[in-house]
Every structure is written in structure tokens, then in C-alpha cells.
Amino acid sequence: MKKLLTIMVSILLFSLGGAAQNPKPKSSAPVLRLVTSTPLPGIEGDFDHFAADVKGNRLFLAGEEHKSVEVFNLRTGKHLQSIPGFDTPHSILLLPESNKIFVVDGGVGEVKVLDAHTYAVKNSIKLLIDADSMVYDAKAKKLYVTNGGRDAKPKTDYSLISIIDTDSLKHLGDIKVDNDHIEAMAIEQSGPRLFLNITGKSQIGVFDREKKELLTTWNVPDAEQNVPMAFDEASHRLFIATRKPPKMIVFDTESGHAVASLPASGRADDMRYDAAHKRIYVAAGEGFVNVYSQQDPDHYQVVGKVPTGPVAKIATYVPELNRLYVAVSAKDKAPARVMIFQARP
Secondary structure (H helix, E strand, C coil): CHHHHHHHHHHHHHHHHHHHHCCCCCCCCCCEEEEEEEEECCCCCCCCCEEEECCCCEEEEEECCCCEEEEEECCCCCEEEEECCCCCEEEEEEEHHHCEEEEEECCCCEEEEEECCCCCEEEEEECCCCCCCEEEECCCCEEEEEEECCCCCCCCCCEEEEEEECCCCCEEEEEEECCCCCCCEEECCCCCEEEEEEHHHCEEEEEECCCCEEEEEEECCCCEEEEEEEEEHHHCEEEEEEEECEEEEEEECCCCCEEEEEECCCCEEEEEEECCCCEEEEEECCCEEEEEEEEECCEEEEEEEEECCCCCCEEEEECCCCEEEEEECCECCECEEEEEEEECC
16 A cells, blocks of 8 residues: 555656646737728729838828728728829838828839828839839938839849939939849848848849948848848848748848748738747738747747738738738628738737
8 A cells, every 4th residue: 555655646746747847838829819800892903012100190001903002090990091193002101200101103113202191292203114112211311212124114134223312302323233023122220231132033132222232142042032021130130031932031141141941821022020029920922921939030930820811912010009910902702901910929
């Protein structure tokens, strides 16, 4: 009997010890919680990028094939109005301090400048056809816009990154890129570098935006069609998503080496870095937002695959509200919509 008690106590202690070393996982609540979804009946075709006005409580969305810019209440998601008069709007930048909204209109090769209150077009800066992505250097008040290339008229075997002064609205010059297919960009605030997806070569181009010259290129390992890009400057990490095959790849911006590669959903077009939660969100047209957790600068983990809808490849993250906004295109009898997700701890 004594021997039996000894054995039972030993088993119990072993079980308790095992439980302490391997605690049960916490409840796996989704990292993104759907807050609301705003239907957009009558708006057909693909969307392109968002822009948020936190102080003014507005959200702007480029209706690429609807030839419009759509305006929403940033917090409730309510559709406020549609701004017509565009050919193929792509990227949007709001500068409320100067009462300007910049809209890259690729179909006519222009950057249109709108009054931020009336939405009337006040000026335009002429570029090449297929003007598309843009990034803004707030310190220098310069806008960098990709244009030209394979969809220009006539086609060119090169592309341009055009530089625009947002005060004078003057075209200051161009950085020439030796490829006809380029996509998203990112700039560092602590230095002069500009990073560019040179999609036609499966490379990342690193440019000195002050000298307007190419510094180096980094090859994308084992993947092609690198389209969206995001940047964690504090950790010196650049994120891209590829389409062939679908991956999320992380680069060390000091060495230029890829330090991580994880699977993604197909047809990614937008990605954002969430510094507060140390996450990367990738919006993919296959119908999901892929969510990755940054364990440290070199280690990442898939923590979510959130269903969205057909061609839901456009998204933006607003850190002030901890919210991710996703544009979903219309399909069959289902109307287009904008989905708002709350980021959870």
C-alpha cells in the first residue's frame, strides 16, 4: 500500500511539473476583429490605395476602375461622397496643413491637386502615363511618384521616379530606373535612401534620393513579382510581398540580405507595418489579410489569415485608431465594400 501511494504521489508531482513547464495555450482570439462593413452598391471594378485624415475624420479610397475617389467617415465607415473626374486614380496623399489632396491619376499621367475642403481640382503636374505609386518626404516636402514603363504611351524600356515640391507644385526632376515595371516604394527618415520594388527584375533598388542615383540592388530570393512594400525603420527591416510564389520576405536594410521568408496568400497588393503590435498586414486579392508577428528583427510567425472578399488587395492601417481598412471589389451579386477591423493585443 505504501509503495502504491509513493507511485501515485510521484505521478501527480510529474503531472504538475509538466503542466508548469508546458502551460495550456491562451485563448486564440483573432488578431483582427471586424468592426463594420460598408456596402458600396454601384461601384464596380478594382480599387487602389487609401489615405486617412485622422483629424478630419475622413478616409479616401481610389476607385481605380470607377474613375473616382470615394470619401468615408474614418471612424464609422459611413460612405460620405464620391469625387468624379479622374481617369485611373491610384495613390492619394492628404496635406491638411496646406489644404491639399494629391491624387496620382495614371490614365492621363498627372498628379492632380485638389482643395482638401471643396475637392475641386486646383492644379495638376504632368508626368508620364501610368503614374502610380508615391511616397512622401515630410521633412523636405517632396513627393516621389513612379511613372512610365511598360504601360506608358508610347511604351518605354525604363521607368521614372518623379520628384514634386508640394509647396510650389513644381516637377523638380526624375530618377531614372532601368526597367519597365516598378511598384511600391519606401523612404527612410533618418537618411537619404529610397527603396523601390523593381518588379521586372525581381529586385529591390536602393537609391540616394538626394543624389538621384542608384546605390545598389538586392535580389529577391526564390520568388518573383514583388509588388507591395512596408518598412520598419527602427529595426532596419524592409518587408515585401511577392506573387510568384506568394511570400512575405524580410530584408535587413543594413546588409541587404533576406533574413526571413514566410508563405502568403495570392495577389498581394498592399502591406502595412503595425509598430505598436509588431505585426505586418498583407492584403491579398485571393481573399485574405495575412497577419505576421515580428518576434524580433530576424524572426516572424504567421498569426492570422483573416477572410475578406474577392479582389480585397487594398488595405491601410491607421495606428492612431488601431484599425485596418480593407477595400473589397464587387463580384457577382455582392456589392463592393470597405471593411474595418480592430487590431487586438
